[in-house]
Structure formats: C-alpha cells, structure tokens
Amino acid sequence: MNDFPILTVLWVVPLLGAIGIAFGPRGVIAKQAALVVSLATLVIGVAAAVQFDRDGSGFQLEETHTWIEAFGVHYALGLDGLGLLLVLLTVALVPIVVLAAWNDSPDDECKPWFAWALALEALSLVVFLATDVFLFYVVFEATLIPAYFLIGGFGRAKRSAAALKFLMFQLGGGLVLLGSVIGLYVVSADEGSPSYLFDDLQQLDISTSAGRWLFAGFFIAFAIKAPLFPVHTWLADTTEQATPPTSVLLVCVLDKIGTFGMLRFCLGLFPEASEWATPLVVVLALVSIVYGAFVAIGQDDILRLIGLTSLSHFGFITLGIFVFTNQGANGSILYMVNHGVATAALFLVAGFVIRRRGTTLISRMGGLEKVTPVAAGLFLVAALATAGLPGLSQFVSEILVLISAFDYRWYVGAIAVTGIVLAAIYALWAYQKMFTGPKDAALDAEVSAGGEGVVDLGRRELAVLAPLMLALVLFGFYPAPLLDVANPFSEQLLEHTGVHDDGPRVPAEAAHDGQSEDH
Template identity: 70%
Template sequence: MLTILILVPLLAALLIPFLPAAISRSVALGASAGTLGLAIAVLTQYDVGGGMQLEEKTTWIEAFGVHYALGVDGLGLLMVLLTAVITPVVILAGWHEGDEAPRSYYAWILALEALSLAVFCATDVFLFYVVFEATLIPAYFLVGGFGKDGRAAAAMKFLMFQLAGGLVLLASVIGLYVVSAQQGEPSYLLSDLEQLDISTEAGRWLFAGFFIAFAIKAPLFPVHTWLADTTEKATPGVSVMLVCVLDKIGTFGMLRFCLGIFPEASQWATPLVIALALVSIVYGALVAIAQDDVLRLIGLTSLSHFGFITLGIFVFSTQGASGSILYMVNHGIGTAALFLVAGYLVSRRGTTLISEMGGLEKATPVLAGLTLVAGLATLGLPGLSPFISEFLVLLAAFDYAWWVGAIAVTGIVLAAIYVLWMYQRIFTGPGHEPVGSGAGHGHDHDDVPADGDLLTKKAASATEVVPDADRREILAVAPLMVALVVFGFFPQPLLDISNPYAEDLLQQKVGVQDDPPEVTPAGAPVNEEGN
C-alpha cells in the first residue's frame, strides 16, 4: 500500500510532460486527490498504538545491507497525511501559478510530493538518504523556474545549503555502515541500527552529521539564511510545499534518527540545541517584525516555529515530543493557509510589499477574514490548533528549566506583534494604488486635489479594482480553516496517533519516564486527585 501511495504521484509526474498543457493541472489535481484517498486508506488500516505498521521489505543492495523498506508509525503517518492534504490544496489554490510552463510546474509539484512521502515512509537509512537528497531536484526547479526576479539566485542558495547538509549526512550514513559491519552483518534497517551498541565517541560524531543536515533542512539558527530568500522569490504555492512539507523532514529526522539511533549523543548535545532553538524562536520573530515583504515575513515566522518544534524534541519528555509532532502538523496547516491567502493578495495588488497595500478590509472582507484566522493561528490563539502544540511544548520547556520556558514564551508575544501589525498594514488605513495603476484608473493628473481628497480618491480606487476571494480560492483553503478550528477544540485524534510513538521513543529508547498528554472531554468525571 505504501509503495502504491508513492507511485501514484510519481507516475503522474512522469506522465504530465507528455500531456497537453491545457489538461496538465486537472491531471495533477486528480493525481493528488487520488494520493489523498490512498493516505486516508492507510489511516484506516493503521492500528493506533501498534508501532511500525504496513511494512514492506525487499533486499536492495545485499553487500551493504541496504533494503527497500517502508513502514509507518505515528510520526510517519501524520507526516504522510499532512503531505497528502497540502498538495491538492496547493494545486487548487495556485491554479494559475504555473501558467508560464504548466506541465513542468505540476510535474515537479507531484514529484516533490512523491519523494516526500518516500522520506516519511522509509525505514532503511540508506533509502532515506537517497530520497532525502532526491527531494532537492524538484524543489530546485520549482524555486528557480517560477516566481519573482532573483529566483535563480535564491534557488542556488537553497541548493548549496541543502547539498552541504546532505554531504555531512552522507559521512554519517557511511559511518553507520562501518559500525554495523563491525558488529556482524552490515544493515541499514532502522530496527537493526536501533539495537547497535555504538561507542560514546562514535555516536556523538555520527549524531553531529545527522543533526547538522536536519538543522539546515528544518531550518534552525544559524543555518537558516536560505529560508527567507527562498520564500520571498518563490511562488506562494512552492513556498507552502517547501516550508509546510519539505522542511518537516528536518524535525522528522531529529525524532526518527537523532533520538532513535543516538539517544545518548542527543542528550549530550541538548544544552547547545536548546540554546539554538531559543535563539531561533526569538530571532525569527524579531526579524519577521521588521519585514515589508509579506512572503519573506511568513517565511521568517517559520524559523521561530521550527525553534519551538526543536525545543519540544530536545527537552526530552513525552509531553514535549508529542507536542512537537502535533506542532509539525498544525504549523503545516496554519502556515499553508497564511502563505496561500497572502498569494491571493499578491496576485490582486501586483506586489508583495506590505507598504504598498492597505485599506483592503472593506473591499475584500472574505480575504481579510481568512488572513485573520490564519494569522491568529500563527500567533497561537486559544481555540485554534497551533495553540495546543505551543502549550504542550511550553509546559515541557518549563518542566525542563523555568528560564527556558520564560524565553520561549517571548516568541508568542512577538508573534502577536508581527501578525497583528501585518494585518493592520494590509487591511486597515488608507488604500494604495495597485502596482501599474495610474491614469487608467480615472485620476485627473492635470487637476491635483488637496492631500485629503487625494487620499480619498486613492482609497476609492484601490477598493474599486481589488476583487474579493472567488469560490475556487475559498474552496482551496476551506479544509485548512476547518482543520485549524476542529483540531483547536478537539486535538485528541492527533494525540492518539502521536502519543504512542512519543511514549515509545522517550521511554523505551531514550529512557525517560513520564506520562503522555491527554485531553479530557468536557463533562468527563473527575476523581479526587483532580484527574
């Protein structure tokens, strides 16, 4: 079933270049919808709390102990579902994003989906490394081929950072072969590697290679500088695929491989990783406040959010790990909604600069509402799903050390500033002329009115020419909005999937004993201890 899940978007990606351009996007949407249906089928076959399931294993390179091995546990299942949901939403929301070359655009989108699914399902480290690196191919062409001027340079910067991380990871992958070969037959199967008796020094060196690659992918300060440039130059849909799907591989890898294979080294590196996570939280939020480019701003908010996710992973509690997994899902949903709605605004105003927007609230009330909901989710408003994630991570951070939690809390305060200020500048106040507007919009340049009249005319002109969201755009982001609200009030279905994985990882493999988070339904009986 997992192989079929990966093959559907991959085969569609190979087929689309040979189809008429006019139907390429329809085929892409159909293939992504079919992939979502298969992901839901995987969910129905998954036994919550049953560990790694739906496993497939075939010898690939026998001499090196390499297998084509797939499987999903709670972590992998949630990432598969997130990827399968995000892709059709991106295709539908950005229906005209790839108009310059629709066949290549949609082929690369589906290829990126297929390879990302393979990453989240791989249970052989060598297979993981191959598809981990292969994701760079569609990502590079999506960034470099579509978007704003300067996208080629942004794509190259993205590629250089990712390749550097991949080379470091390759050294550790080779090191795992050496260690496993010394203790018997070589194997890259995750189940075999978790049983290895790795020396302290070797484990720490191998951990470093994995962690550096994942920190770049996530990204984490100070190897984050490719992120803002990429989201600024790429199309909103491509940015969603990169930040909400591809970048999750970084934090996914920290849980799956850093903690799973190198628990001692992970605990050894905890002080440094927590420091980097805290810097990412605060620095990302502060820099986001200063941005005028709306897409760059949203990209930098993700630096802050990935700091929260990493913090939850490395405070070494079941609550923190489960909160981080939940955060990965909720960040993907909320940030995808914010990027896509921002894309709607950019397509209408002809600019990504916040300073050249303004006064859109009355003309575009639906867009204003969608932006507000996505923005409030980003800042962690109670009642929307990211709040639960941040709350769990912060509880775990305070349990680890009060000052760690105190510093992390400032990220929420700063998030309120950059989200609400962005909303205010875009939707309230006087309007601005859309880029490229002028006499064609009815201004009489020979008779210049007083300043107050000019502002009134500009506001009127801006609101007259800016249409609100259409049915297709609303339909595209509606599933994300519904998920933000539903999982904000009822996150237990996600926790039921993440908790067993987090409990097994922290208690069985790392040796931490604590209770996973639970949500008590309203009206449930309470015992004398308050439980």
C-alpha cells in the same frame, strides 16, 4: 504484514502522475491531471490510515525487499504514528496547493510546475515512510531536484539566485549526512553483518564517541533542512522569491523532513548523543524562536515575513523534541502538523492578495479590508493561528512544548514564551498594515474607478482555504485524534532513549489506562 503494498502504491501514483504530466499534452488538461492524481494519492493515504492500528507499536504495513545485499541496503517502508501524521499532512496539502496554483501560469506554460509538484510529493512520501537509512538518504537528497526547479523556474526576478542558495545549503547538509550514513555501515559491519534497516541499527552497541560524531552529521543536515539558527539564511530568500504555492510545499512539507529526522534518527538511533547535545540544541532552538519572531516584525515583504515566522516555529518544534518529555514530543509532532496547516493558509491568502495588488510589499496594501473583507478575515484567522491564539490548533502544540520547556528549566520556558508575545506583534502588525491601515493611493484610485482588479476571494479560492480553516478550528478544540496517533510513538521513543519522564502523559487517558493495568 499486509500482502498489498499500499505504501509503495502511495508514492508511485504521484510519481507516475508527474511523469505523465511532464510528457503529456499542454494546457488545462495538465492541471486537471495533477488534481486527479493528487486526490487519488489522498484517497490512498486515507486508506493506509484506516488500516493503521493506533494502539500498535513499531512500524506497520511494512514492506521489505533486499536492494544491495553486500551493503545491507533494503527497499524498506513502514508506517508509525509520526510518519502517518506527516504522510496525511502531505497528501492533504498537495491537492490544495494544486488548486491554489491553478491560475498562476498560462495554460500552455503551467505543465512543468504541476509535474515537479507531484514529483516532490512522491519523494517526500518515501522519506516519511523509509525504514532503511540508506534509502532515506537517497530520497532525502533526491527531493532537492524538484524543489530546485520549483524555486528557480517559477516566481520573482531573483528566483535563480534564491534556488542556488537553497541548493548549496541543502547539498552541504547532505554531504555531512553522507559521512554519518557511511559511518553507520562501518559500525554495523564491525558488529558482524552490515545492515541499514532502522530496527537493526537500533540494536547496535555504538560507542559513545562514535555515536556523538554520527549524531552530529545527522543533526547538522536536519538543522539545515528544518531550518534552525544559524543555518537558516536560505529560508527567507526562498519564500520571498518563490510562488506562494511553492513556498507551501517547501515550508509545510519539505522542511518537516528536518524535524522528522531529529525524532526518527537523532533520538531513535543516538539517544545518548542526543541527551549529551541537548544544552546546545536548546540554546539554538531558543535563539531561533526569539530571533525569527523579532526579525519578522517590520518586514515589508509579506512572503519574507511568513518565511521568518517559520524559523521561530521550527525553534519551538526542536525545543519540544530535545527536552525529552512525553508532552514535548507530542507537542512537537502536533506542531509539525498544525504549523503546516496554519502557514499554508497564511501563504495562500497572502498569494491571493498579491495577485490582486500586484505587489508583495505590505506598505502598498493598506485599506484592503473594505474591498476584500473575506480575504482580510481569513488572513487574520491564519495569522492568529500562527501566533498561538487559544481555540486555534497551534495553541495546543505551543502549550505542550512550553510546559515541557518549563519542566526542563524554568528560564528556558520563560525565554520561549517571548516568542509567542513577538508572534502576536508581527501577526497583528501585518494584518493592520495590509488591511486596516492607511489606504494606499493606488488602491483609492482603483476603488474610485469601480474597483477593477481588487475583488474579494472567488469560489475556487474559498474552496482552497476552507479545509485549512476547518482544520485550524477543529484541531484547536479537539486535538485528540492527532494525540492518539502521536502518543504511542512518543512513549516508545522515550522508552528507547532511557529517559524517565515523571510528568503527566498526553493524552491523559493513556496514563490512566497504564495506571489501572499496574494496579
């Protein structure tokens, strides 16, 4: 155990930054402070990653302090492979989002957005680090506060209604989760000494019926958060009305809590119930994959279209989780990271184009390729990444999930493959309509008048997108660093569930090492 509480420092820094910005001076200094704090958080996150032992098992860098002794509640943080990848995704995306939102609001009005963004980062980090279920629940609910104000306070005309819909869905899921959290206390108290520590809860002898009821509460909350069909309807409304940087924080960071929770708590605490529920969950995942991709085709609002594509992607992630294979678990973990990168790039390029055209409607953006070739090219790369083009990072994730799906049932894999076909259709359709399709009359007028208002990406915008594009290509050709971190967690999780996976291991080196040791 490390004497320096680096995990506490990791989330306290952005929280203090948010408070400082909220009560500090207005103007450009608020932006600058947000950027400095987000970069400092990134440095701390990288420092924690350097101390992390990739070959180790269980939680590392742990911090545990008694909080509410009578109920067995602790302030407990720890880091494993799953948490590390999502922590790094979060701390890497926030500085990018801060730069992307630099000019979204006048200097004297921008302070609240940056403060809420840092607050959401801080709370999300605690969620990914919490090793006490009660602490997890408290922060799980607390993330709704900054998220609500980010949606309702900034964006388009119907943002208040979208924020309320978001809040109602999330609060409903939180109430169901609370019932299961209380149920865990009852079960642990019956065992002798109540405790909410994750490691203690894993040792409980939970009856079959109790485990299935408790699993249901956790899964429903996480299905809403992810989201998964049929509790997904808040997603497209939210991305349509929120600003693109806000949508990045919601879809690429906050929504990952849902699939993170499925891995950590559903499979980690209720393996029997998770296996029992697998047929139903697989059906819901397949419906999400096909329905999300199908409905995205032909959407005229680009931000709504991107939101619906994420419904399809979360279906892939959930499918990989519940087929109980090493490849499926690793594919889902990689999918969470790669989806965060690709979808962030797609949202941000779309946002930059929207600022130039003054509309989110695809039908009014035709012919932009001639005046914004760089934006067109980067949008195409991000769109093809979301469609699973080989050579880009999301392809690796989808292949792993699809292999595991075919191993589970051939027809499950066959249905899931249609999601990739539909993804290619909506990605190329959106690109063609926005950039290479028939020219919009208003755009023609602007170009003939000198092109004012329609210019290509500037240096700040290129700086925002460059790391995302680099990650898409790098992890497309060399996913080993991600797999090396994810694999020990996946192996340990499958061992805990008691499901024997006869399929090949990912990465392959892990299997060879295990075989050599056996011999």
